[in-house]
Amino acid sequence: MPFRSITYAYARAARPHFIVAYLVFYAGGLVLGRVEGETISAGYAATSAAILVVAGVAVHFRDEAYDWVHGYDREHGGAGVVRDGTLGHKTLSRAGAALAAAAALGIAGLCVLQPLTLAAGIPGVAMILFHNHLTERVAYGHEMVTALSYGTAVMWAYLSQGWTPTASFVLFSLFAFLVALAFVPYQDIGDYAVDKKNGKKTLTVTLGIDRVGLVSIAVGLVSLVVLYGALLALP
Numbered sequence: 430m431p432f433r434s435i436t437y438a439y440a441r442a443a444r445p446h447f448i449v450a451y452l453v454f455y456a457g458g459l460v461l462g463r464v465e466g467e468t469i470s471a472g473y474a475a476t477s478a479a480i481l482v483v484a485g486v487a488v489h490f491r492d493e494a495y496d497w498v499h500g501y502d503r504e505h506g507g508a509g510v511v512r513d514g515t516l517g518h519k520t521l522s523r524a525g526a527a528l529a530a531a532a533a534l535g536i537a538g539l540c541v542l543q544p545l546t547l548a549a550g551i552p553g554v555a556m557i558l559f560h561n562h563l564t565e566r567v568a569y570g571h572e573m574v575t576a577l578s579y580g581t582a583v584m585w586a587y588l589s590q591g592w593t594p595t596a597s598f599v600l601f602s603l604f605a606f607l608v609a610l611a612f613v614p615y616q617d618i619g620d621y622a623v624d625k626k627n628g629k630k631t632l633t634v635t636l637g638i639d640r641v642g643l644v645s646i647a648v649g650l651v652s653l654v655v656l657y658g659a660l661l662a663l664p
Contacts, residue, residue: 458586490525
């Protein structure tokens with residue numbers, strides 16, 4: 430297999446569109462701090478962002494391998510790099526495990542330097558190490574844990590700067606969680622038929638396409654109300 434093809438396959442398995450989404454949410458934590466009058470440390474921002482990216486790629490690699498082994502994404506879904514034979518699921522799983530260990534160590538190190546990051550670091554490590562169990566084995570974990578990971582990205586950005594949590598920070602983090610929670614079921618609509626066939630217990634499969642769309646809209650509207658609260662709580 431040509432090196433270029435393998436490199437491209439790893440890039441696909443990293444699911445860069447979701448990595449970009451994580452960084453957009455992460456930026457929200459920094460923007461909130463600046464609005465509150467805080468000064469951003471470029472060093473801490475670069476370090477914590479790098480850890481976030483490594484953690485995201487680790488989860489995506491392991492998720493791709495896990496879904497293949499357990500019979501999901503055989504016909505559709507995921508990055509398709511195992512399905513098309515470009516990468517083996519064991520190779521991808523080992524790469525993901527190595528990156529997960531690196532991310533967990535990075536989180537631990539930053540928590541030592543900035544103790545407040547424990548509030549985001551502990552759930553972050555749990556999601557990195559036990560992501561597949563939480564999203565596949567826990568009822569509606571796919572939606573809740575995925576949404577929580579985006580809310581945690583906001584918290585991670587803010588707390589890794591050493592900034593003291595405020596009411597705006599709490600509400601803005603909740604807003605990020607709710608926005609992601611509104612997006613996830615809607616995104617799953619494209620995988621509805623395959624997920625239902627494979628027995629995935631996602632909210633979209635449980636409620637059906639029509640009703641899950643209404644739930645997504647309702648959660649999105651609630652998230653706006655929470656955002657208004659975050660803005661009103663600004664110092």
